Amino acid sequence: MAKSFENFQKRKLISSYFSVVLSIGLVLFLLGTLGLLLVNTKKMADHFKEQVTIAVFLKESAKEVEINQLQKSLATDEYVKSATYVSKEAAAEQHTEEIGENFMDFLGYNPLKNSIDIKLKADFVSPEQIEDIAEKLTAKEYVEEVSYDKPLVDLLNDNVKKLGFWILVASGIFTFIAVLLINSSIRLSIYSKRFIIKTMQMVGATKSFIRQPFIKTNIKLGVIGSLLAMLALAGLLYYLDETFPELNLLEDIQLLGIVFGGVFLLGILISFISTYFATSRFLNLRTDELYY
Incomplete structure (x- = not known):
């Protein structure tokens, strides 16, 4: 009976970790795709301009x-x-x-x-x-x-300006949504352990001592999610380069390195901040508030 319960707890834990990694990976992939679009906007615009x-x-x-x-x-x-x-x-x-x-x-x-x-x-x-x-x-x-074609040149320049503006707006919105989604996934994961947190606190464990394992675990999950997102981005980039070779998407290694590095660091940073504040929230709750 005890072994069966232990296996159930392990499966539940793995399922919780998997959902966090998946949500981090998907959100960072979308954010990375937007980042690739942002850094290649000028290159795509230049390609169309040079067809005039x-x-x-x-x-x-x-x-x-x-x-x-x-x-x-x-x-x-x-x-x-x-x-x-x-x-x-x-x-x-x-x-x-x-x-x-x-x-x-x-x-x-x-x-x-x-x-x-x-x-x-x-x-x-x-x-x-x-x-x-x-x-x-x-x-x-x-x-x-x-x-x-004068009307075409006018239209092309106007659309390039509009495209750049809306991509910047979309980047800001998606970054905000990414932070919210990853934060929600991590908070739900920590919510399931709120009683453990309160028990540790009641037996005298300090807040930093309680936070430490949660932060380490979720940073690891953030790293795994980031690596999955980067792998998916690399596949997408390779496909687009094969489909549209004239754009030379793999030409600027430095910009691509910035995008991939940004995805990796965002995964770690958001995981750390979300875990810190989520654990702080449950540490500051009274025992009777844990049931709500």
Whole structure:
């Protein structure tokens, strides 16, 4: 009978520890995912900005040497990521593939222009800077027109600003929720041992002596929960990097180290603080209050 009761108590204890570890792991995983999103927001925004194309259309009178000089000059400019020459023949082929029929058979000639497609570095993709670049290029005698999707650039910059703001807000909210959830799990775990705490106190044990084993145990659970969360984050990061290799999510090891280190330290810190205050609460209760 005594052995059966002892086994029941062990199973109950293991179940209690498992629920604490699971809640810590899940909450820290969500918080870590938000952290990864936060540190990669600029990288994702930069990726989309660098897809914006500025088309520099050239006059028919433009000489080959002038075109080559312009392309080389653009390729070395600080604001240009890439500059690709597109002949009007290549543009016609591309257009034919897109619409599914040869428009030159209908028109009898190729109305398209030779052009240089420019992709800018992300830091220079703003309405003001692109307008300045377009004006400088239009001033060249052999450039007929500079074209780009101005509404798209405006929309992209507005959305990037909004995204950054809302991610910061969400980070604050999720951090607060994470603290509450982990704190609740640990408090429930300690609640089941409130009579043990009061008994130890009644036989003369000091508050620090009573707290110590609870703090050590829950810090260990916090470490295990953090490690589980970090393992899940590593799996998520690997999957996203395989799915979206162009984002180079594994490129910045230092930022990733900060996120993973933050998850690990948060697990320990929240476990310590929650355990300290939870045990203090039950230590300060009267014996008759333990039943409520």
